[in-house]
Amino acid sequence: MEQLDLPDVRELEDMVITCIYNNLLGCRLDNKQQQLIVEYAASRDFKLEDAPKVIEKLHKWYEHVEAVEKYLEKSLKGITSNIEMSARQKAKVQEASDSIHAEAVVDVEAAKKQRAQMHSAMQGMQFGGGFGMGPTMGHGFQSGRKIDLNESSTHSNMLCQ
Numbered sequence: 001m002e003q004l005d006l007p008d009v010r011e012l013e014d015m016v017i018t019c020i021y022n023n024l025l026g027c028r029l030d031n032k033q034q035q036l037i038v039e040y041a042a043s044r045d046f047k048l049e050d051a052p053k054v055i056e057k058l059h060k061w062y063e064h065v066e067a068v069e070k071y072l073e074k075s076l077k078g079i080t081s082n083i084e085m086s087a088r089q090k091a092k093v094q095e096a097s098d099s100i101h102a103e104a105v106v107d108v109e110a111a112k113k114q115r116a117q118m119h120s121a122m123q124g125m126q127f128g129g130g131f132g133m134g135p136t137m138g139h140g141f142q143s144g145r146k147i148d149l150n151e152s153s154t155h156s157n158m159l160c161q
Contacts, residue, residue: 006012016036019025026040048056 004012006015016025016027020027024042024044025038027036028044029035029040076092
């Protein structure tokens with residue numbers, strides 16, 4: 001473990017498991033002997049003359065990572081902008097909805113008040129036997145009765161209010 005610069009057995013196990021998952025190491029465990037029997041190991045070594053190629057690949061990889069990072073930052077800014085715009089639009093829609101709701105409440109209250117007034121006015125009128133039936137002829141006047149014009153206009157004014 002000193003050669004691998006690992007502090008304890010758990011760190012060694014984690015390193016072996018990572019190597020297995022990355023197909024760098026093929027092995028089996030011998031519990032009786034408490035040994036790990038390596039069947040194959042992938043080498044990550046390279047020759048000195050291959051160093052320029054490795055360095056070039058690493059530079060290309062680094063440039064690619066930078067390009068991805070810039071793309072993600074740009075995308076994040078766009079997403080943030082869209083979220084802010086959506087929040088502003090949502091606020092406008094909510095404001096319009098609240099305004100419409102308030103107007104509707106006012107309209108409903110006005111309609112209720114008007115209905116109550118009409119109901120009161122209708123309660124004050126006497127229709128006798130009904131509309132066009134019976135002795136009042138549906139207008140609150142008795143048949144055969146002479147109509148005073150002042151009385152008639154007063155009655156008409158009540159209906160218009």
